[in-house]
Amino acid sequence: MRQGSPGGRASRQQTLLGNFTRWEPVSGERASQLARAGRTPSELGTMRFEGGAACGGGAARRATLYFECGEQDALLEVTEPETCVYEAWMSTPLACSLALLREKVATLEEASAAASLEFRPSDELRALLAAPE
Incomplete structure (x- = not known):
């Protein structure tokens, strides 16, 4: 998973957020937290990415990709709830x-x-x- 940011030139600079390591179910507690925030994660579970580019104090970046039901494939949101830890939401019909x-x-x-x-x-x-x- 890569994070892109426009550079001062015509090219884009990319940062590796992590490499895919596993599918993981959404735990009951995490599902409750997400529901309170108005999010409905898919039963597909999440994709975990680890071992990304070094960040801040040298820790490797990592990311979790959540899926929710939607008519088309679309990246909905990317947040950084902790330094070097990212959460992304994608809509897809496959999650419905x-x-x-x-x-x-x-x-x-x-x-x-x-x-x-x-x-x-x-x-x-x-x-x-x-x-x-």
Whole structure:
């Protein structure tokens, strides 16, 4: 996992946040903390990255990538809760259970209707929603 930052030139400087080491489930306590913060991590678990570039006092950077249900693949947020420790959130359809996906779409449809806006899911999403459970 790399963190990019624009340099003074046309190129980008990159910092290695870590190399993939393992998949890890989200613990019950951590899931509760995330829920209180309004985040819903996927049942997929998290990807852990360790052994990144040296940072500050020489410690190696490390990162955790969380997944949440979303219509398309997108990097949503990257934070640094501790020095040299990063958390990133990615949305992807692969993180959706069909029931959760249907619930999210229903919420979007209701909000769109209340705001007099048209909500038009992609053809792929409509096909997925039409699938039997």
